[in-house]
Amino acid sequence: MSEVQRKKYSEQEKSKIFDQEFMPNIDSMYNFAYRLTFDEDDAKDLVQDTYLKAFRFINSFEQGTNAKAWLFRILKNSFINDYRKKSKQPAKIDYQEVETYYNSDDVDYSSTTDLRVDAVKDMLGDEISNALNSLAVDFRTVIILCDLEGFTYEEMAKILDIPIGTVRSRLHRARNLLKDQLRSYASTMGYGNDEEDNNPESEYSE
Amino acid sequence: MDDNSTPSGERKLSCSDVSKCFQLLESILDGENMPNSKEMLNEKLAKCEPCFKHFHLEQAIRDVLKTKCTKQTVPSELEASIREIIQDKK
Numbered sequence: 414m415s416e417v418q419r420k421k422y423s424e425q426e427k428s429k430i431f432d433q434e435f436m437p438n439i440d441s442m443y444n445f446a447y448r449l450t451f452d453e454d455d456a457k458d459l460v461q462d463t464y465l466k467a468f469r470f471i472n473s474f475e476q477g478t479n480a481k482a483w484l485f486r487i488l489k490n491s492f493i494n495d496y497r498k499k500s501k502q503p504a505k506i507d508y509q510e511v512e513t514y515y516n517s518d519d520v521d522y523s524s525t526t527d528l529r530v531d532a533v534k535d536m537l538g539d540e541i542s543n544a545l546n547s548l549a550v551d552f553r554t555v556i557i558l559c560d561l562e563g564f565t566y567e568e569m570a571k572i573l574d575i576p577i578g579t580v581r582s583r584l585h586r587a588r589n590l591l592k593d594q595l596r597s598y599a600s601t602m603g604y605g606n607d608e609e610d611n612n613p614e615s616e617y618s619e
Numbered sequence: 620m621d622d623n624s625t626p627s628g629e630r631k632l633s634c635s636d637v638s639k640c641f642q643l644l645e646s647i648l649d650g651e652n653m654p655n656s657k658e659m660l661n662e663k664l665a666k667c668e669p670c671f672k673h674f675h676l677e678q679a680i681r682d683v684l685k686t687k688c689t690k691q692t693v694p695s696e697l698e699a700s701i702r703e704i705i706q707d708k709k
Contacts, residue, residue: 431705436698439693439697439698440693443691443693443694443697444690444691447691453691453694456691457694457697460697460701461697461700461701461704464701464705465701465704465705465708468705528676529676530675530676530679533676533679533680533683534679534682534683536683536687537687538687538688538689539689541683541684541687541688542687542688542689545684545688556684559649560681560684560685561684561685561688563650565649565650565651566646566649566651581642581645581646584645584649585641585642585645588645588677588680591680592676592680595680
């Protein structure tokens, strides 16, 4: 039992925090849940569970801290603890095992890709989304948190319960995998993999 | 970290410390504030071809993720149903 008695918010304060700090994040929360589960009903359940837990444990939320990061952490833990267990498709790899592997911060930065900037810029929304969705959930998650939701490395470390160095290396790996996907789309779009410009319809050509 | 400079002022075609440089560039793109990051970034982009290319590709990828990823609309009844359950539990 905790030695320090936690401060209790009044019912009025609880409602205010819930309305002003928790609920405005429902859009981001739902999109995060959907990108984890790829299912509308599962996403709804996950968001609902998260908000119920958030309300139940509202006394452990400190006002003035980042409510969105706090909620995302609950959602991510609910996903791992509840959703993954009852999922019809159990995780193919043991999470702990994956963690141990990911936790190596030693990343090879020399691996380069011949993906071209203009090919990336011409990608359609569906192609970008599909490439992101094809990544393993832990890689997908860091990209969602960083690029789509704008969390800092420090916030991501707290949400995911991993060191900042691991956030950085996992992001790097995730983006490399994403580039591999985008490159395969690029080649089907007719972008060459070589350096010379072989796209006659380039808007930059004169 | 090497400053990657060449006497001629042209961009070097190979980077002498890819790991550190790319990690720095990626941190800057991710909005992590580091001392002198702007000066270091300008230096890299002006003088090192692999850094220049890596930076612009990484930037393009972040841009398309931010602007083009399909967004889902929150089901209209979700907020109300959450509030209802909480109200019932009170």
